[in-house]
Amino acid sequence: MKKLLLIALMATLGRSQASVADSITLSKAAELSCHRIERLVTLKKIDAGYETNFSTLTVVALQQTQPTDPAFKAVESQYLGADGTAAQIEILMDNQGKPLSFNVITGATAVNAPVWTGADSINLAENSLHFVLEGWQTTQPEVKPFYTDMKAMRLFQVTDSSGQVLSKAEFLSYLVGTTLTVYLKTDGTFVSAAVK
Amino acid sequence: MARILLVLPILIASLYLGGCNYRVDKQPQEVDPNFIYVPQAMIDSASYKQVSGFVFSKNCLSCHDSGKVPLDSYQKVVSNVDKIYSSVFIKRTMPKAPNPPLSYDQKMILLAWIKAGAPEVAKNGTVTPVPTPIPLEPTFKSLKANVFDMKCTQCHSLGGDAARIPLVTKEDFLNSPLIIIDPQNPDESGLLVVLDPKFGSKKFMPPDKSGYTPVTDEQLKAVRDWIHNGTHD
Numbered sequence: 001m002k003k004l005l006l007i008a009l010m011a012t013l014g015r016s017q018a019s020v021a022d023s024i025t026l027s028k029a030a031e032l033s034c035h036r037i038e039r040l041v042t043l044k045k046i047d048a049g050y051e052t053n054f055s056t057l058t059v060v061a062l063q064q065t066q067p068t069d070p071a072f073k074a075v076e077s078q079y080l081g082a083d084g085t086a087a088q089i090e091i092l093m094d095n096q097g098k099p100l101s102f103n104v105i106t107g108a109t110a111v112n113a114p115v116w117t118g119a120d121s122i123n124l125a126e127n128s129l130h131f132v133l134e135g136w137q138t139t140q141p142e143v144k145p146f147y148t149d150m151k152a153m154r155l156f157q158v159t160d161s162s163g164q165v166l167s168k169a170e171f172l173s174y175l176v177g178t179t180l181t182v183y184l185k186t187d188g189t190f191v192s193a194a195v196k
Numbered sequence: 197m198a199r200i201l202l203v204l205p206i207l208i209a210s211l212y213l214g215g216c217n218y219r220v221d222k223q224p225q226e227v228d229p230n231f232i233y234v235p236q237a238m239i240d241s242a243s244y245k246q247v248s249g250f251v252f253s254k255n256c257l258s259c260h261d262s263g264k265v266p267l268d269s270y271q272k273v274v275s276n277v278d279k280i281y282s283s284v285f286i287k288r289t290m291p292k293a294p295n296p297p298l299s300y301d302q303k304m305i306l307l308a309w310i311k312a313g314a315p316e317v318a319k320n321g322t323v324t325p326v327p328t329p330i331p332l333e334p335t336f337k338s339l340k341a342n343v344f345d346m347k348c349t350q351c352h353s354l355g356g357d358a359a360r361i362p363l364v365t366k367e368d369f370l371n372s373p374l375i376i377i378d379p380q381n382p383d384e385s386g387l388l389v390v391l392d393p394k395f396g397s398k399k400f401m402p403p404d405k406s407g408y409t410p411v412t413d414e415q416l417k418a419v420r421d422w423i424h425n426g427t428h429d
Contacts, residue, residue, distance in 0.1 A: 024373075032373050039375070042389055042397045051398075097373035120398065130360070 023061075023071060023095040026174075027150040030059040031129040032097035033074030034122050037089060046104055050089055053078040053110035054121035058152040064095075071095035076122075081108020114157035117165070118186035125155050127188040128169035132180070135193060142195045145175040158183075166191060232300070234308045241322035242309040244270045249326030251302045255291045258346040259407045270316050277314045280306070292407055294350035294357070332414060334421035336366045336429050343415045347402050370427060382423045391416055 024032075034057070040046045059074045070092035078087045087107035092100045116124065132150065136143035151172040158168045164185075171180040183191040252260075252267050260267040267273050273280070283290040284298065284306065291297060298306065312319060330341040344363060350356055352363035362368045369376050369387065376386040390401040391411050402408035411419070422428070 035374050038399070039384075039386060039389060042395055043384055093373070099373075099375065123398070133360070 024097045025148050025150070026059050026061060026072070027129060027132045027147050029061075029072040029093055029097050030057055030074055030150055030153065031126060031133060032093060032099075033057070033059070033072075033076070033091040034126040034129065036091050036093075036099045036102070037076060037122055038126075040089075040102060046089060046102070047087065049078050049087060049110055050076060051120045051122045052116070053087075053113040054125050054155055055079045055086065055110075055113070056152060056154045057125060059150060062092075068094075070100050072097070078107065079110035079113035082111050083108045086110070116157070116167075116186055119188040121155055121167075123188055124167040124184055124186075125153065125169060127184055127190075128153065128155070128167070128171075128182040131182050131190060131193055132171060140193060140195070142178075143180055143193070145173040145178075146171045146180045146195075149174040232303050232307050234304055234311060238304065238308040239312045240320040241318045241324055242305070242312040242315065243318040243322075243324060244273065244309070244314070244316045246318075246324045246326050247305055247309040248273070249329070250305050251298065253327075253329070255295050255298055255302070258295060258350075259292070259409060261412075262409050274314050277310060281310055294406060296350070332418050334418050334425055334428070336369075336422070336427065339415075339418060339422055343411060343419060347408050347411060351402075351406060366427070366429070377423055377427055379427075382420075385423050388416075388420060388423065391419060 037046070037050050041048050041051045054076060056077045057074060059072060062070050062073055064071055072093040072095075074091045074093070076089050076091075080086045085107040087110065088105040090103040090105065092102070094100055114121070119127070132143060132146050136147045151174045153169055153171045156168040156170070158166050160166055167184040167186060167188075169182045169184070171182070173180070178195050180193065180195050182193045185191055248270075252273065256267050262268070265276050265279060267276065267280075280290075284303070309315075318324070330338050332338055332342045348363045351358040352361055352368075353359060354362070361372070361374060363376075372386075374386050375384075378385040382388075389395045390397050390399050393400065393410070400410075402410065
C-alpha cells in the first residue's frame with residue numbers, strides 16, 4: 001500500500017513538473033488576459049468599460065486533470081458601482097496563454113473610475129505588466145517573484161509632486177509579502193518601479 | 197649674436213602660438229558621396245528597374261508607397277530625385293528607423309543611377325538582373341514579401357520595439373497566444389483586427405509613430421483571403 005502511494009505521489013509530482021516546465025508564468029498569463037480583453041472590446045463582445053474602468057486583475061494557476069483543461073484564470077474587476085458591485089470578466093487560458101473562454105459577471109456601472117487622457121486603463125495595466133515581464137531580467141532582479149508568481153495587480157491614478165498625473169500599479173506575488181509598485185506616465189511610458 | 201638672442205624668443209613664441217592655432221569644427225560634416233566608389237561601368241548600366249529592385253522596394257516603399265514623397269513609380273521617383281540625393285547622401289536622414297540604413301552596395305547602386313541621370317533604362321542597354329517581385333497573392337510567401345516584411349517585421353522581430361510579439365515566421369502568426377490568426381473565426385483574427393480600419397482598433401497597425409503607411413485595400417484583401425483560405429505557404 002505504501003509503495004502504491006509512493007508511486008502515485010511520484011507520478012503526480014512528475015506530471016505537475018512537466019506541466020509547469022511547458023507553461024508560461026502567471027504574469028505573462030495576466031498580460032495576455034489584458035490583450036484578450038482589449039480584443040473582446042474591439043470586437044464588441046464585451047462592454048468598453050473593461051478597457052476604461054480597469055481596477056484590479058487577479059491571476060491563478062488552475063489544477064489541470066486533462067491537458068485540454070484551462071491552466072490559468074485571470075479576473076479583471078472594474079471600479080465599484082453605486083451599489084457596491086463591480087463588473088468582472090474571467091478569462092480562461094491554456095498553459096501557453098491562449099484564451100479558451102470568457103465569462104462576464106455583471107455588476108453595476110463603475111463610478112469614480114479615473115479618467116485617463118492618454119492610454120486606456122487596461123493599456124496602462126498592460127504596460128505595467130511589461131515591466132514585470134522584462135524589468136527583472138535587466139534592472140531589478142527583486143522583481144522576479146512578481147514575474148514568476150504574480151498574484152494580483154491594482155491600478156490607481158496619482159499625482160506626483162510636480163502635479164503630473166501618473167499611473168500607479170501595485171503588484172502582489174504568491175511568493176513574497178512585498179509589493180511591487182510601477183509608475184507610468186499617462187501615455188504608458190515607464191517612470192519608475194520599486195519593491196517594498 | 198645679440199640679434200639672434202632677440203629674434204629667437206620671438207621665433208619660438210610664434211611657433212608655439214602658431215602650432216596651437218587649431219579649432220574644432222562643430223559644423224556638421226557633409227558626407228561627400230564621391231567617397232563611395234562608383235565604377236563608370238556601373239553608371240553606364242544603371243537603370244530604374246535595378247535601383248527600384250535593390251533599394252526602393254527594400255528600404256523605402258514601406259513608407260513611401262504614398263504620401264508627400266511617393267516612390268512607387270519611375271515618374272514619381274524621378275520628380276523626387278533631388279530630395280532622394282539630399283536625404284540619403286547629404287542630410288543622411290533617410291531611410292528612417294525602423295527601416296534599416298542602406299548598405300554600402302545599395303548606396304553604390306543608388307548613386308550610380310543618380311550620376312547616370314536617373315535613367316529608366318541603362319545607357320548601355322544592359323539589363324541587370326534584379327530580384328523578381330513576388331506578386332501579391334494570398335500565400336505566406338507573397339504576404340511576407342509584400343506586406344509583413346514591409347510593414348511589420350522591422351519592429352516585430354528581435355531588437356525591435358515590439359519584439360515581444362514576433363512576426364517573422366509563419367509559426368509566429370499561427371501559434372501566437374494573441375490569436376493573430378483565428379482558424380475558427382477568421383474574421384476575428386488579430387491580424388485583421390489591427391490592419392482593417394473598420395474595426396476601429398486602438399492598436400491599429402502599423403502605428404502612426406512608425407512612419408509606415410497603412411496596408412492598401414489590395415494588401416488587406418490578400419491577408420483576409422490568406423486567413424480564410426487556410427493560411428497556405
